[in-house]
Amino acid sequence: MPVLTTQVKKDKSFHGEDSETQQHGSNTTKVQLQSVTKTYANGTHALLNANLEVKKGEFLFITGPSGSGKSTLLKLLYGQELPTQGEVIVDECNVADLRGDRLSLLRRRIGIVFQDYKLITQRTVAENVTFVLQAQGYTRKEIQRRLEPTLKLVGLLSKADCFPDQLSGGEQQRVSIARAIVGTPPLLLADEPTGNLDPDNSWQVIQILQKLNSFGATVIVTTHDEQLVRRCNHPVVQVRNGRLSRK
Numbered sequence: 001m002p003v004l005t006t007q008v009k010k011d012k013s014f015h016g017e018d019s020e021t022q023q024h025g026s027n028t029t030k031v032q033l034q035s036v037t038k039t040y041a042n043g044t045h046a047l048l049n050a051n052l053e054v055k056k057g058e059f060l061f062i063t064g065p066s067g068s069g070k071s072t073l074l075k076l077l078y079g080q081e082l083p084t085q086g087e088v089i090v091d092e093c094n095v096a097d098l099r100g101d102r103l104s105l106l107r108r109r110i111g112i113v114f115q116d117y118k119l120i121t122q123r124t125v126a127e128n129v130t131f132v133l134q135a136q137g138y139t140r141k142e143i144q145r146r147l148e149p150t151l152k153l154v155g156l157l158s159k160a161d162c163f164p165d166q167l168s169g170g171e172q173q174r175v176s177i178a179r180a181i182v183g184t185p186p187l188l189l190a191d192e193p194t195g196n197l198d199p200d201n202s203w204q205v206i207q208i209l210q211k212l213n214s215f216g217a218t219v220i221v222t223t224h225d226e227q228l229v230r231r232c233n234h235p236v237v238q239v240r241n242g243r244l245s246r247k
């Protein structure tokens with residue numbers, strides 16, 4: 001299965017920190033699936049003997065029709081689901097071995113974007129974006145330091161005090177990206193982030209994800225939008241009935 005090309009990273013993050021490229025010495029593998037099968041309790045085989053390696057700093061598309069196993073693959077990476085067989089390795093840790101604090105720590109290093117945004121409707125854009133940092137005990141000063149460049153990056157600085165229902169779908173999705181990246185996670189997972197958006201807004205979202213990738217984040221995006229994938233020059237893994245293949 002795909003062993004995808006390594007890209008050497010580059011810039012500082014948009015918050016000014018060094019990218020994490022050197023943190024794990026010479027090992028540049030970010031994510032690995034080794035012979036992973038996922039069978040849900042009702043007997044559905046969502047993934048079958050899946051192998052995948054994603055290097056640090058890569059931008060990978062995962063495509064496939066509805067029900068093929070794309071979301072399951074991402075859920076395995078952040079530990080929402082555990083494999084039935086095989087190993088899921090993120091940052092050299094076997095996700096199945098992580099419990100409690102260690103699983104929380106891994107999840108802090110993963111930003112997640114969903115198709116349906118999952119914003120808190122009673123909170124402003126700024127509050128939605130900073131909520132997780134508050135829960136993680138960041139100081140007010142640090143939260144303020146991060147908020148502005150994050151909103152700027154997604155083009156929503158002027159909307160900081162708006163509520164989600166005052167925003168377009170594209171803007172709401174950009175808020176959810178801001179929320180996912182405000183803690184500078186080195187791994188960003190986006191599950192059909194453009195699924196509810198028109199082509200212009202979809203392209204904006206992809207451009208933001210590409211920008212984050214240029215700052216050093218490893219980015220994995222699922223989509224069934226073939227046109228969008230063709231417009232970008234990134235590696236593509238296809239899922240069909242739970243089986244992965246390189247396109």
Ligand SMILES: Nc1ncnc2c1ncn2[C@@H]1O[C@H](COP(=O)(O)OP(=O)(O)O)[C@@H](O)[C@H]1O
Pocket residue numbers: 040041042044045046064065066067068069070071072073
């Ligand atoms: N929690 C679950 N319990 C049982 N079956 C599930 C569950 N989640 C997903 N599935 C099934 O697993 C398969 C893959 O689903 P999913 O990973 O969501 O695919 P995709 O994201 O590509 O649409 C589908 O057949 C789906 O119905």
Ligand SMILES: [Mg+2]
Pocket residue numbers: 067070071072191192
């Ligand atoms: Mg899905």
